[in-house]
Amino acid sequence: MIQKSNEKHKFPLYISCSTEAEIEEFVKDGYSKSKNAFINKAIEFYMGYLRNEKNTDYIAPILSSVIKSQMNDATRNVSEMIFKLAVEVAKQNHIAVSRGYISEEVLESLNDMCCRDVALNNGRVQFENAYRYQHDEDGDE
Numbered sequence: 001m002i003q004k005s006n007e008k009h010k011f012p013l014y015i016s017c018s019t020e021a022e023i024e025e026f027v028k029d030g031y032s033k034s035k036n037a038f039i040n041k042a043i044e045f046y047m048g049y050l051r052n053e054k055n056t057d058y059i060a061p062i063l064s065s066v067i068k069s070q071m072n073d074a075t076r077n078v079s080e081m082i083f084k085l086a087v088e089v090a091k092q093n094h095i096a097v098s099r100g101y102i103s104e105e106v107l108e109s110l111n112d113m114c115c116r117d118v119a120l121n122n123g124r125v126q127f128e129n130a131y132r133y134q135h136d137e138d139g140d141e
Helices: 017-028 033-099 104-122 128-133
Strands: none
Touching: 017 033
């Protein structure tokens, strides 16, 4: 391991003219006080990157395992919600069909009204409100 010291050491540095021009632009834009300070920051950043690259070999599998676990939990939760919604839709379909004949026009109008209702309520639709609406009681659409 290299011993760290605040003492500075001067050495020659050869870089392309275009790289130097870019560094000067960054310094002019206020990213650093001088070209020397900019280059020091860049070197420290790159050394940190290389150090962390070693840690990635250790952290990546752990992080991957945690993310997979959370994704599995989220998938299970969403699947349960979709199942519950499908049950509600099936119940409502059976109720609607048992009430008698519905013309294509009424069915299309009902579809449009339900789309608006779901959009207006961000998907939170309650059977009770639909019942009140259909029976002319004070209920939201």
